[in-house]
Amino acid sequence: MQAAPSAPSAPSVTYNVLKRREAMIAYLFIAPTLVGFLLFVVGPMIIGIGISFFKWNLLTPPVFVGLDNYTRLFSGDPRLGTIYSTTVRLAIQVIICNIGFGLFFAVLLDRKMPNFLRNFFRLSYFFPFVVSGAAVAIIWTFLFNKDLGPLNYYLGLLGVNERINWLLSSDWSPIAIIITDVWKNVGFYILVFLGGLQGISRDFYEAAEVDGATGWQQFRSITVPLLTPTILFLLVISVIGALQIFDQPNILTGGGPGDATRTIVMYIYEQGFKFFDMGYASTLALSLFVIILILTVIQFRLSRSWVFYQ
Amino acid sequence: MFMKRITLLAFLAAVLLLVIAPLNAQDDISGEVKFIYWGSTVEQAAQWQTFVDLFNVEYPNVNVTLIGVPGDNWSGYLNGTATLIAGGEQPDLIWVATEGVRFLAGLGLLRPFDDLIERDAEELQEFFDDVEPALLDSFVVDGQTYMFPYSWNNMVVHINTARLAEAGLEMPPSDWTRDEFLDYAKALTVDADGDGTPEKYGFSIGYGGMFTMLPFVLANGTNVVSDDFCSPNVTDPKVIEALQFLHDLVYVHKVSPAPSNTMDVFEAFRNGDVAMFGAGRWPVGNMIANDFTDFDIQLWPGNPDQTTIFGVDGFGIFTTSQNPEAAWAWAKFMTGQIPQETLVGGPENPLSNIPARRSTAEMLSQFPPANYGMFYGSLQGNMVLVPSPARFNEMESIFVRYAGLIFADEMSVEDAMAAAELELDSVVSC
Amino acid sequence: MSTLAEQRTTTLETPIQRARKPFQFRRVLPLLILGFGSLLMIAPFVWIIQAAFGETSKAFVIPPLWFPVNPSLDNFISAFEQVPFQLFTWNTLKIATIVTIGQLITCSLAAYAFARLQFRGKNIVFFLLLSSLMIPSQVTLVPTFIIMRQLGLYNTHASLILPALISPFGVFLLRQYFLTIPAELEDAARVDGASVFTIYLRIILPLSGPVLTTLAILTFVAQWNSYIGPLIYINKIELQVITVGLTLMRGRFGAGALGPIAAGIFMAVVPVLIVFLLLQRYIIKSIVTTGIKT
Secondary structure (H helix, E strand, C coil): CCCCCCCCCCCCHHHHHHHHHHHHHHHHHHHHHHHHHHHHHHHHHHHHHHHCCEECCCCCCCEECCCHHHHHHHHHCHHHHHHHHHHHHHHHHHHHHHHHHHHHHHHHHCCCCCHHHHHHHHHHHHHHHHCCHHHHHHHHHHHCCCCCCHHHHHHHHCCCCCCCCCCCCCCCHHHHHHHHHHHHHHHHHHHHHHHHHHCCCHHHHHHHHHCCCCHHHHHHHHHHHHHHHHHHHHHHHHHHHHCCCCHHHHHHCCCCCCCCCCCHHHHHHHHHHHCCCHHHHHHHHHHHHHHHHHHHHHHHHHHHHHCCCC | CHHHHHHHHHHHHHHHHHHHHHHHCCCCCCEEEEEEEECCCHHHHHHHHHHHHHHHHHCCCEEEEEEEECCCCHHHHHHHHHHHHHCCCCCCEEEEEHHHHHHHHHCCCECCCHHHHHHCHHHHHHHHHCECHHHHHCCEECCEECCCEEEEEECEEEEEHHHHHHCCCCCCCCCCEHHHHHHHHHHCCECCCCCCCCCEECCECCCCCHHHHHHHHHHCCCCCECCCCCCECCCCHHHHHHHHHHHHHHHCCCCCCCCCCCCCHHHHHHHCCECEEEECCCCHHHHHHCCCCCEEEECCCECCCCEEEEEEEEEEEECCCCCHHHHHHHHHHCCCHHHHHHHHCCCCCCCCCEECEHHHHHHHHHCCCCCCHHHHHHHHCEEEECCCCCCHHHHHHHHHHHHHHHHCCCCCHHHHHHHHHHHHHHHCCC | CHHHHHHHHHHHHCHHHHHCHHHHHHHHHHHHHHHHHHHHHHHHHHHHHHHHHCCHHHCCCCCCCCCCCCCCCHHHHHHHHHCCHHHHHHHHHHHHHHHHHHHHHHHHHHHHHHHHCCCCCHHHHHHHHHHHHHCCHHHHHHHHHHHHHHCCCCCCCHHHHHHHCCCHHHHHHHHHHHHHCCHHHHHHHHHCCCCHHHHHHHHHHHHCHHHHHHHHHHHHHHHHHCCHHHHHHCCCHHHCCHHHHHHHCCCHHHCCCHHHHHHHHHHHHHHHHHHHHHHHHHHHHHHHHHHHHC
């Protein structure tokens, strides 16, 4: 946060008037954002907390049930544990793959090469990012098809004789979702890493080369430490994003088989808009919010020990 | 082709307008009616619009607004409808099937027809006489009638006759057993390269919906819920045996691919990649539209009960309707000959469900399959209404979720159904 | 590990190779990996193009095709016959445009206030806004639905537009950029008697072309691609947007031929792709700089 410029030691009357005028204008400037924020962020949060104490199907009047939904959340929902662990496992794998591949390809791209080639690579990696998650998922439903899908066909050519049941088995369907997610998002990670890499002064590498450091040593002791702020940035957004995965599993697998690919947001959607249990859906949503909040705070706390600011 | 169909129906409507209108028009019923139907395609909207045009010939002063609600299946459609109403929409009419009647009635959203039936009994008698009682009864909940049957479907086995001939087989007899069915499925499965994965399957379980799986359960003389829809019955050994058979079709006998929502079963059937699959009359339109006629149907194989499932649809009136008279006029209108005959189809209009009227069902002879009589005729045999407790959506979702694990070969049928029953206990109850 | 060690010894055993070839190879290897990667990225889309323009019955076969068989527009015609695609496109375009313009206005105003103006509660409001980035929009799904219902906005485009008109992320992005604009420029204008709004309009905005373009693109693309919102708030076909429209083409009981769906995907993807290709310089540059700033 920017420190406010210190006020003059002896404020004059005009200065105060100006000050007040400026504040007025500032409030006007932030008013649209603030109104929208209250109406569509703060308001729903409060209403959501309220609904969590009711049983309500939207069609008949709500019934106050006290802490029933919370009891169910903490002890009465046999599916919730599986769903949260699925969500978290998917999230961790998606984050690791995106950050890992993102960094890998960014490092490969960050070297001397003809400009047209660099542009071509950047574009080809990035373009799926602008395609809608729904469209991406539909494309991959066909690619993953067990009998007719191109993926199994080419894997077959590579010697994988068993046709992989990408979308209908508990072992493979999470992998299918991860592949789809990485295909869609890795370009974004590559670009952000490229930005980070370009921010590292060449001097560091030149000095290291003089000292006889190998490429790997340079990567480990210069590139990675200096990229830690970028990594933190990506980590924070990807944790928030990955815990909310919805489009891909909803279209690819519908959460199945069983609950093998059902994420918490799908579950919220199911409880709310399929089973019309608005109270429990709200309770679930709050639990997700609390978890994301805690995780983000932890990340910032921990970051002090590993993020290196230049 | 699609445009032609519309023009034809519009022409039909225009002719009717000229002939019938002066005689029959009922000007006293008027106003707005909002009508919810299942569908999201241009074609579906156009089909309903032709009904509206026909309706307006008789009731020129009623303004029908069509609201298409999308959905992957009846559950999805019901969810969409409930969201729509929860969102503040006040529809008057809904096209809905057995699966949704108790759901809507349980929420107090459907207006019973009884007083209206009593009032117009004379007028309706001819319809009641022409409809199989089982269809009429399917909409009676707690002694009250909520809808009239419009169209319906059962589950029969569709068989690709070209594949049958290729394998040197005759059509199976109508009283075939499940074992004979399995023999057919095996004989029709082709694994030319012998890699253990067939190129052509004898059967397809389909997309993995509950409706398409239940006939095997019913043929075992049992059901997934109690007869009054008040408690689950999925741990019944006979239910487990039936589901085990379905599982084995995929993993032991390898005559069917695992159910998948990405597989176009109709296309696979036309291509011969799948030789048999279970469905009602709903695929017939697709077959005819693709000029495919090499198929026939047979009753569901018995084990030992030759019982199959059926589900009926009709038009319900919402309790909140501002214009129940006009809505009632629609409900009655759709029982008439003309809307019923549209279900039969025409060369340009191969609609496909089974009409509720016996007399109209006879007209199915115009189209393949040759065994068309098995559609309406199945009502003479053992038929069980699709289990449709008030919380049908949740029941189906639980059942399908565990079926998914069974078909992924990851959970034994016993374990899956034991777990399903635990969840179903609170959902299927009275 | 053992294989690695073996490899190392083998290479050591052939010093001549080590001196020349690996050197060449080491320069080309990254390009090969990158090339292979791009191939994997592009292939699915090429396949969809094949399916969109090819013969419907040949679209989904083994071995997979990469060029359309008997290219025609049949799949596109059939897509339009199945669902009102022109309406979906128009709705999506309309919503995305309004939201983009709206966000540019609300975010730039607020960002300017946070970057340059002094007012009571500034830090706490900014912190609250920022922390709301952590609230997944899905968390407020149910209550927002209820608010929309109370406002009578369910099943209207307003239910998609209104909540999207503001963006804490946009405010943050623009504020960071505004802070990098030298304050001297404004001081000069202020001495000349320019009002705050004039400074915002005449100095800050013109200097912020790249970041505004970035926000515009990100917003437009996000809105064009949004799925869960329309899935819940829109229940009328004629009001539906492309993303959900595409899933509708899969039809009842999941049956749906690949060809028309591929045509639909093609039509859904191409507009964003064009926007992206035209403005990619800005997008890439700004994402790169966002990365540096944080």
